[in-house]
Amino acid sequence: MSGKAEPRAAGERTTRARLDRGRGALGPALELVHTGRAPTRAVLTAELGVTRATAGAVAAELEALGLIRVDVRPAAAAGSQGRPSHRLDVAEDGPVALAAQVHADGFRAALVGLGGRIVATAPGCQTVEADPAKVLGSVVEAGVELLRDTGRRCVGAGLAVPSAVAEPDGLALNPLHLAWAVGAPVRRIFAECVRAAGITGPAFAGNDVNLAALAEHRHGAGRGARDLLCVATGHRGVGGALVLDGRLHTGSSGLALEVGHLTVNPEGRPCHCGGRGCLDVEADPLALLVEAGREPGPEVSLLQQANDLLLNQYGDPAVRRAAEALIDRLGLGLAGLVNILNPDRIILGGLHRTLLGADPSRLRAVVADRSLWGQSGGVPILPCTLDHNSLVGAAELAWQPVLDDPLGALR
Incomplete structure (x- = not known):
């Protein structure tokens, strides 16, 4: 036997x-x-x-x-x-993650499937209240409506905010362009809203540019890069992110790559951080409008106004001079980052993507001239390619537990 x-x-x-x-x-x-x-x-x-x-x-x-x-x-x-x-x-009909983004000019909710595919989006709200609980409650409600309409299973939720998010508590340390209190516990508030809405699965929160970089690395212009630097300006301010060997580099407490506070114009505008001439106030949409002598209007977002100016009025000498000034400042900041980080690729988002398209040779020349690596051939500088990349990145946070352990996460 x-x-x-x-x-x-x-x-x-x-x-x-x-x-x-x-x-x-x-x-x-x-x-x-x-x-x-x-x-x-x-x-x-x-x-x-x-x-x-x-x-x-x-x-x-x-x-x-x-x-x-x-x-x-x-x-x-x-x-x-x-x-x-x-x-x-x-699977085109598979589960989804609820993604939410808050910025200075409103918020938006979306459902994002595997592959970074946006399945559905809710119309964005154009106002952001001073109480983060109200804002996050509203964006989660919009997400719940999408889930109800599509009938999709939800694996979790992710939130992108225009602030450094300190670990391990998920605190928004510098929501400078929102009327939120410094240190608002956005992750906890978001998780509470998600649970109250009856959504199962974990809830996460992160900086919007960090999440844009993560999305671009997995699904967009950063795919295949080993050391990827992302710099972007959205509705207000400038942010940066670094992806090393496929993972976001967030530092010891989530605060790495606050590139908006690099000084690029010592005699420039006062910055919210207490400094002067930072990228945050010298190379964002408001800076372009002011430099071009245009009065910002309330009808549409500052980002849209700045993009429209570059795309439709670049032949105006005042607009061209303003664009060149911002390109030079951005190039100076990028050159310093290249010297420190030695990335193998740079991607630009928001208004910076439009500036790159307006005069790519000027920006690349400034970076090459002011960086050591430029002397050995230069680092590729490319535009971000994903629409709503911060939303897609927020969904990546919710998808990560499933990517780590599909059986455990879904069963």
Whole structure:
């Protein structure tokens, strides 16, 4: 009897070991499909370093969880030989994350699926009250309406705010362009609103530019970069973020890369931080409007007014001079960051993306001239490519537990 029992026990152990290996690969496999780095089962097999059978079992498990779709009969490319590998893609009807963003000119809610795909958005509100609980309650209510309308399962919620978010308590330390109290516990308030709305899953909060950088690194202009620097100006102020080896570098307490307070014009405007001539007040939408001699209006956001000015009136000498002044200041700040951080790619968002498009050679020349790395060929400077990248990044926070452990997070 022992002669028969031992082989059966050994077979069971082998099967168990294969299952364990496959389950351990679920998270890495899902992240590969989520970021578009494994479009086929053959690529997934190679990236995971497992057998075809294990990769097939992993893909099947992720499909059973409703996270991906496996096309077992993909069409062969023209001129190709042999049977094409099974195609992998995120499930278009799969679960979603609730993403929320608050900025100086309003707030917006969205549902974001795997792959960074925005499934639905709620019309943005144009006013932000001084009480963060009211604002976050309203944006969560908008998200609940979207969930009700779409019938999607929600894995969690993420919030992007225009402030450094201190860890581990999730405090908004410098909501300078909102009327919120310094140190507002935005993560706790947001989590309470999410729970009160009946949404299951964890709730997170982070700085809007950090989250934009994370989204661009996974799904946009930063994909494939190892050390990615993102600098952006949205409705007010300037922010920065750094992604190292696929992870946000937030420092010891979440406050790294406050690039808005680099001095680029010592005789410039007073800054909210107490300094003078910081990027925050020298290279944002308000700075462009003032530099061009335009009076900001209340009809639309400052960002839209500044973008419209560059796109529609760049031939005006006053507008061109203002743009050149901002480009030079931005280039000086970027050059200093390049000298310190040595990134392999820079991406620009918001108004800075428009400035890059207006005169790319001028900005790249300033950075190359003022940075050590410029003397050895320069660092690529590219525009961000995702619409609503801070919203997509907020959703990435909520998706991360699922990427880490799909079975544990969903079951």
